[in-house]
Amino acid sequence: MKRFTRLFSELDESNRTNLKVAALERYFREAPPEDAAWALFFLCGKRLPRPVNSTRLRECVSELSGFPGWLVDECYELVGDLAETLALLLPEGKCEAPLFLHEVVEGHVIPLRDLPEAERIASLLGTWRLLNLKERFVFNKLITGAFRVGVQRTLVVRALAAVAGVPAAVMAHRVIGDWQTSAAGFAAVLEGGQSNDEAARPYPFCLAYPWEGEAEISLGALEQWQVEWKWDGIRAQLIKRGIEVVIWSRGEDMLTDRFPEIADAAALLSDSVVLDGEILAWSNGSPLPFGSLQRRIGRKNVTPRIRREVPVVFMAYDCLEKNGSDMRDQSTQTRRAGLESLVHSQPEGSTIMLSPLVQESKWSALRSLLLTSRDRGVEGFMLKRRDARYRVGRVKGDWWKWKIDPFTIDTVMVYAQAGHGRRAGLFTDYTFAVWDGDRLLPVAKAYSGLTDVEIREVDAFVRANTLERFGPVRVVKPALVFELAFDGIRESKRHKSGIALRFPRMSRWRRDKPAGEADSLQSVRALLPGQAG
DSSP: OHHHHHHHHHHHHOOOHHHHHHHHHHHHHHSOHHHHHHHHHHHTTOOOOOSSOHHHHHHHHHHHHOOOHHHHHHHHHHHOOHHHHHHHHSOOOOOOSOOOHHHHIIIIIGGGGGSOHHHHHHHHHHHHHHSOHHHHHHHHHHHHTOOOOSOOHHHHHHHHHHHHTSOHHHHHHHHSSOOOSSHHHHHHHHHTOSSSOGGGOOOOOEEOEEOOSOHHHHSOOGGGEEEEEEOOSEEEEEEEETTEEEEEETTSOBOGGGOHHHHHHHTTSOSSEEEEEEEEEEETTEEOOHHHHHTTTTOSSOOHHHHHHSOEEEEEEEEEEETTEEOTTSOHHHHHHHHHHHHHTSOTTOSEEEOOBOOOSOHHHHHHHHTTHHHHTOOEEEEEETTOOOOSEEOTTTEEEEEOOOEEEEEEEEEEEEOOGGGTTSEEEEEEEEEETTEEEEEEEEOOSOOHHHHHHHHHHHHHSEEEEETTEEEEOTTOEEEEEESEEEEOSSSTTSEEEESOEEEEEOTTSOGGGSOBHHHHHTTSTTOOO
16 A cells, blocks of 8 residues: 555656656556556546445544534635545554555455445544555545546556556557456456457547647648548447447446447447447437437436437447458558448448548538538537558547537626635636526536636635635625636526536636626527527
């Protein structure tokens, strides 16, 4: 545990890539393999089910420290990180025996969920007594499900690749998907053994950079590019090897059971095929809004009714493996030909569809066509260089996503709440409202889009213009107007305004506008699909 805590500190305190990779490489070389397996698990962004909710954790710390609950809550608001707050308030531990990471996870974290309440709290208090301040902080991160550290998966892959002596692309393939958190599982990652289920393993995804320039000037002749619509669904790989069919999301969730109609169609594909594409809610020849697809995300039981109400398709746009042969080093054009032959062999009405190409000869025509994206239910274009290989992660120059400009509305800030982590102690999380008659009705929350200077300016305004307090939330004088950008809008029964915005963020501070000139709910509702205006 001490070694893993030291690694966490090194990663969290440095912003230099080379130092982070060196710290990771040193850890994976020195740590026992059963510890390294769990470290890899957490560093890849995977989580264990939360064994104790945050309210009960705060109550436990209050009981153990003697501090009243309100003071624990005030400390949390000031520190901004629950794991750190709890670690700081706890009495100093005895550090009676050194613990390895795997012992902490397997003996102190995982069993908590299945213990009766009294035994769970006793076990939790006992573990806290065994750890010093920094170790408690990391332990608290694990049990709150908030283990985040400033390191990208690509850096973890680079370090592991150096330890194993293999190319980073090979290691990226090994760590994706399911693998055992054990000494044998970690050895299989390093050595390329068979502990993973090879038939179900996906490839690392190729990602695109956003395009915001003048394509006509910077990207050369349009003939060099394969142009497709940018679909708004769940990015996934569809794998058929032998008789097994697996659907993996880009977030490494196995989705096979949630979309059985796609899995059934994939069973008819020829052997050893891996397709890259998008899962879409689809009806009458066109995509449904992403909100429709959300009704099927997270469902463990996909009933016949939900399948009828939210039909789905797999929109295939790349072929990564065909007849057992890895196609990723082939050109975009070659992979497309292989994809077309596979999808065209599907029976009529199959839920596996071929993403159509956009056929235009001039950039100007393409730019005009971009304006029709929302009417088509897409986000814009994907531009893929015809001679490009399918690479790992984001590589500038091969793939670009050219998206339609977002929706924008002018809103009034009505509530503010302190941030967490680096933003602890500053009011950075805001709620925005529009006019509904003579009252302001909240429509969205946002916390990104402002500079550090603007955040401090807004923070000072909140402190000087607080009208009421409700726990950590402050009601502020309705005076600041912000333009919100968002990617989509839908009706929602869960929200008082009757609408929900997708990915809202602050695009600019409208210092030129008084609050009375912010948008109305009526004008926002006019942006709903199918509405006039």
